[in-house]
Amino acid sequence: MDWDGPWRALPLGLLALATLIAAADAATPPAARLLTVALAAAVAAWHWWMVLAHPQWPERALTPMAIYFAGLLALAWLLSVRHPAYTLLVIACFPMAFVALPGRHAYLGVAASAVVVLGDPVALVRSGDSWPRVAAVLGVAALAAFLGWVIRAMEAEVGRRRAANRALESANLRLAALGEENTRLQGKLLAAARRTGVEGERGRMAREIHDTVAQSLAGIVTQLEAAEEAADDAAAVRHRLSVARNLARESLTEVRRALHELRPGPLTEARLPQALSALVTGWGDRHELPATLTVTGTARPLHPEVEVTLFRAVQEALVNVARHARAGRTVVTLSYMEDVVVADVRDDGVGFTPSAVSGEGFGLTAMRQRVNRLAGNLGVESAPGQGTAISVSVPAIPAEAEWGTR
Known part of the structure; x- marks a missing residue:
């Protein structure tokens, strides 16, 4: 509570009360x-x-406040001489000394008020035995000064706390504004990253189609031509047709895999934790390997691009475990944090030395490209005989966030 208003109005209240008593x-x-x-x-x-x-004068302007206080004290003394009820107004001069006079000058005002309360200063000097009255004046002045010092100290502490609270509120507002600005800039960055990554994604898909489907189709044509040339040899024709059939099946599998990568089916019917649970369980059943999924933090809907990236990263990491790790157990962890979401895939397989491997496989390269488009991080930790850990960290972009032009 702000006590300045009540303290400043106190003399008027006591003056009104004393005037009613004197008039009656x-x-x-x-x-x-x-x-x-x-x-x-x-x-x-x-x-x-x-x-x-x-209101700007009290406790700031010494000259006008000194004139004010001297006038108030003189008029209060004059009224108290005319009627004892106005002693109330003289008493009001004690707190007004601290309200009106700045710094140490307030204590001089308190001393002057004590003299007026206990009697005429001239009478104090002329009195034959003035020491008792002087002692009383000093005692009242000391008590009033102590109480005033306590009140002023409390008000100063309240002022400091208010200033600290205002500074804290201002800092919180600045942090909130910075958070909103960071979110806005992050959205712009991701939108720009996506636009710049479109050509790279198209190039990657073109290379993949060239390396898989196109090569398979070329092989099928070659086998069919060879079968046509060996038309008289039934065994050779059956062999060529069998090879062409297998190439066609492999090509169909690659096409389906590429289409599935563009739109992961599990995420169309469930959120990320449920989709990963089904993925890990199915992978463990197919390869007859123990595999578990642990979700930490509070799961929440994320932007589809974020969920697709994490899902594909875990999927590719599990493929690598099945192909290379010879692991006995695999653990997948999905961690929801305040600003990021992290997917970890750890196995207890044979491991390898990352620095000794030249380049990366296509799967890991594609995974890194996806993560980089989200301004995320991909980490690989491994050592011979100590298993492998792949960690993917991406921003926790909410589902309703704007992503930019697709």
């Missing part, structure tokens, strides 16, 4: 009461003009 005092002549009320109105106008009408 029948023992005072009407003319004297009228003069007292006029002085009270002057005090109210003085306080309003110097404090309430100029």
Whole structure:
């Protein structure tokens, strides 16, 4: 709570109360009461003009506040002489010293208020035995100064906490703005990466078709021509047709695999954790190898491109395990974090030395290209006899995020 307002209004409240008491005092002549009320109105106008009408002066401008406080104290003393009820206004001068006067000057105001509360300063000097009254003045001044110091210290602490809270709120707003800007820039980056990667993806598909389907079709043509030339040899014709049939089947398998890679069927009917669970379970059953999937963090829908990339990465890693690892167990972990999603595939197979392998297979190269298009990371850790670990980390782009022109 801000106490400046109540403290600044305190003299007016006590002044109004004292004026009601003095105006209702029948023992005072009407003319004297009228003069007292006029002085009270002057005090109210003085306080309003110097404090309430100029809120920037208190505790900042010494000269006007010193004039104000001296005038307030003098008028309060004069009113208290006319009627004892105005002692309330003199008492209000104690907190007003800390409200109006800056820094250490407030303690001088407290001392002056203590003198006025306990009596006329001239009377203190002329009194034959003034020490008791002086001691009382000093005691009241010390007590009021201590209380004022405590209140000022508390207000300073409240001010520091408010400043700290404002700074924290400002920092939080800046962080939120930076987060929104980061998300927006990330979307633009990914959109640009996708646009620039389209040609690379087309080139990769062209190379794959050339290396698989085109070569198979060329082999089929060769076998059919050879069968035509050996038409008189039934055994040779059957052999050539058998080779051509096998090449056609292999070509069909490659075409289906390429189409499946463009649109993974499991992800059209389920989210990523369910699709990976089915993939890992089916892979383990086909190869008769123990394989488990563990999902950590809070699973949430991701952008289709992110889910496809993670699904294909795990799929390719499992293919490599079946072909090369000779593993006894495979563990797949899908970890949902705040900003990224990580898929790890670990096996206890024979392992290898990554630095000793020249180049990468097509599957690992395609995996790396997919991950790079998402500004992600692909890591391979392995050593002879210690198995292999493949880790794919991609940004956790939400499902509703804009991806850019496809």
